[in-house]
Amino acid sequence: MxxxxxxxxxxxxxxxxxxxxxxxxxxxxxxxxxxxxxxxxxxxxxxxxxxxxxxxxxxxxxxxxxxxxxxxxxxxxxxxxxxxxxxxxxxxxxxxxxxxxxxxxxxxxxxxxxxxxxxxxxxxxxxxxxxxxxxxxxxxxxxxxxxxxxxxxxxxxxxxxxxxxxxxxxxxxxxxxxxxxxxxxxxxxxxxxxxxxxxxxxxxxxxxxxxxxxxxxxxxxxxxxxxxxxxxxxxxxxxxxxxxxxxxxxxxxxxxxxxxxxxxxxxxxxxxxxxxxxxxxxxxxxxxxxxxxxxxxxxxxxxxxxxxxxxxxxxxxxxxxxxxxxxxxxxEARGAMDHGDRDLPRSGASTVATESVSYAYEIETDPGEPEGSATLHPAVVDVTLEVPAGATVAVVGPTGSGKSTLTNLLMRLVDPDTGVVLVDGIDLREVRRGGVSEVAALVPQQTFLFDDTVRGNVTLGSAHDDAALWRALEVAHAADFVRRLGAGLDTRVGERGASLSGGQRQRVALARAIIRDPQLLILDDATSAVDPSVEQGILDRLRRASAGTTVVVVAYRMATVLLADEVFYVEGGRVVDRGTHAALLGRCPGYEQLMTAYAREAAERAAITATEEAAR
CATH class of the missing domain: 1.20.1560.10 (ABC transporter type 1, transmembrane domain)
Structure with a gap:
């Protein structure tokens, strides 16, 4: 600085x-x-x-x-x-x-x-x-x-x-x-x-x-x-x-x-x-x-x-x-986003598209150098995709392939260096401040909870009655454990949700997004900390509850991928291939290798769980 x-x-x-x-x-x-x-x-x-x-x-x-x-x-x-x-x-x-x-x-x-x-x-x-x-x-x-x-x-x-x-x-x-x-x-x-x-x-x-x-x-x-x-x-x-x-x-x-x-x-x-x-x-x-x-x-x-x-x-x-x-x-820092004055339509599920989108992170090679002298690390390169309204798509790829960066672009947390991101045909740069978050919700990879009650962490100060809260918690498979907490919805969870497990924190964060009834729901590996059986229950309920929502999910588990109508396989910041899970298995070696590794890992976890249960 x-x-x-x-x-x-x-x-x-x-x-x-x-x-x-x-x-x-x-x-x-x-x-x-x-x-x-x-x-x-x-x-x-x-x-x-x-x-x-x-x-x-x-x-x-x-x-x-x-x-x-x-x-x-x-x-x-x-x-x-x-x-x-x-x-x-x-x-x-x-x-x-x-x-x-x-x-x-x-x-x-x-x-x-x-x-x-x-x-x-x-x-x-x-x-x-x-x-x-x-x-x-x-x-x-x-x-x-x-x-x-x-x-x-x-x-x-x-x-x-x-x-x-x-x-x-x-x-x-x-x-x-x-x-x-x-x-x-x-x-x-x-x-x-x-x-x-x-x-x-x-x-x-x-x-x-x-x-x-x-x-x-x-x-x-x-x-x-x-x-x-x-x-x-x-x-x-x-x-x-x-x-x-x-x-x-x-x-x-x-x-x-x-x-x-x-x-x-x-x-x-x-x-x-x-x-x-x-x-x-x-x-x-x-x-x-x-x-x-x-x-x-x-x-x-x-x-x-x-x-x-x-x-x-x-x-x-x-x-x-x-x-x-x-x-x-x-x-005086530069980089603050400019906003337009347009509203995104509230008419059910949203269509999402990107046109030749690229984005690179700045990496400082010498902290003593002034801003602007950093080197660029491409994270998303010339990505063009389209997600129809109401569809569920999975973004799959190896670590560091640009999946999380792509979700940030879809939420306009960052602007692309080149290309445009469109929601319902509107360039997100033209949307008024706060307009994107009114129709879209992101559950990030790293879950953050405030030192507040469960109610406060789900509503974040917005007006929702208890009935809506419990519906969102039910979909997120969180209602049962919240009821068991000392004060239910009014239980304080501690700094960063310290009193909850990792899976519980993820489910509260998921309920935080669901209660807003978004037209576009983006999940960045949002169920990685829960058991496979719990994850399956969450995804089934989410699919039923989000019939009028477009869902983009960064997926690592087979159960998540199988819920998708279409899969985008990403490598090196580029969309290498797209199609159904079955189609990609037959023609995309990188995708097949990744899914085989995921399946092997899931089988090993299931075997370990079965062994532990048999020993008990």
């Missing part, structure tokens, strides 16, 4: 300001309120210096000269300072509340945008990007992009404090103000050096967060493989290595901050000492009063703070830029 390449150090500030402008444009009202609160804070902080000087002049000095303070003087001091502090608190609360709302709104908005883009992009794009990286884009990278809005309103608002304080210092005593302001060039130079040193370190740390997410996701997804092969130590070491890299990168960020922070904190202190030393001399010479020196010293101490606040923003800019690069790489 383009976001994986760090931005040039010289362009970090420019890119960061562009990200800030984008955020302000998306949340103008809340950001304006936050800046207003920060401005109130800045003005009132500046007025605090005036209030201190006024209190010293009008209350403290007279009390010292008189040797005691009157109650009126105490009430005056308390009232003036309380009023200033109260208004200041209002500004701080407004700044933090509005700034936080703006930041969280931006995070929520862009998480939704990234997720929508994931759903819009075709499978071909997802094949090129690891899931762990995509999770990081939607979470850590979005958060990194907009965290800069936490200190930003304050940094903008305190510019008012800076201007207000400098004007006040110049009004009180220009000479002493110039003495104090000489440290500001030093502060600015220190902050620029800090930002330049932090930029590459923050970039590396943010990229390593994505690496940690990717490795963790792979380990969790492959938990069964890791445990069954005894590779826990290997995966632990792999995760340890990348987390150690992230730890070291974060330590380097902290070490860099530790080198600069003392200097940046010390510079204002040195300026304050210089103001006090020169100010004391000018008081002794009668040029200034003690109240004026106290006012300028306080003003200087508070005007040094805004420069530090700007430094906080500069420190967050590199991470914000890296985060936005990675997020925008998703939002």
């Amino acid at each position: 383009t976001g994986d390449r760090p931005a040039a150090a010289g362009s970090t500030l420019r890119q960061g300001l562009a990200v800030i402008r984008r955020g302000i444009a998306a949340q103008p009202r809340w950001f304006a309120v936050a800046v207003l609160g920060a401005t109130v804070y800045g003005v009132m902080t500046g007025l605090t210096a005036w209030a201190i000087g006024w209190v010293v002049q009008e209350a403290v000095t007279p009390a010292i000269e008189a040797g005691h303070a009157t109650s009126g003087q105490l009430w005056l001091v308390g009232g003036v300072l309380s009023a200033v502090v109260l208004v200041n608190v209002v500004g701080v609360v407004g700044r933090r509340l509005a700034g936080g709302i703006a930041m969280y709104n931006l995070g929520a908005h862009y998480r939704r945008e990234v997720t929508r883009q994931y759903l819009r992009l075709p499978l071909s794009w997802h094949h090129r990007h690891p899931s762990g990286q995509l999770l990081s884009n939607a979470n850590a990278d979005v958060e990194a992009t907009w965290n800069i809005f936490a200190p930003l309103p304050m940094a903008i608002g305190v510019l008012v404090m800076l201007a207000f304080g400098i004007v006040q210092m110049l009004v009180v005593d220009p000479f002493l103000a110039v003495v104090g302001l000489t440290v500001f060039p030093l502060l600015f130079a220190a902050n620029v050096a800090f930002q330049r040193a932090m930029s590459p370190r923050m970039t590396q740390a943010q990229q390593l967060r994505a690496d940690v997410s990717q490795v963790a996701h792979e380990s969790f997804e492959a938990a069964l493989i890791v445990k069954s092969l005894g590779r826990e130590d290997h995966e632990t070491e792999r995760f340890r290595a990348v987390t150690d890299e992230l730890r070291d990168a974060n330590i380097e960020v902290g070490r860099t901050r530790g080198r600069f922070d003392p200097a940046i904190e010390a510079i204002p202190t040195l300026g304050t000492l210089a103001v006090l030393l020169v100010g004391t001399h000018r008081v002794g010479s009668g040029s200034l009063s003690a109240a004026e020196v106290a006012q300028i010293a306080y003003l200087f101490s508070i005007t040094a703070f805004p420069v530090r606040a700007l430094g906080w923003v500069l420190a967050k800019l590199p991470r914000s830029v890296v985060g936005w690069d990675r997020v925008s790489a998703v939002l």
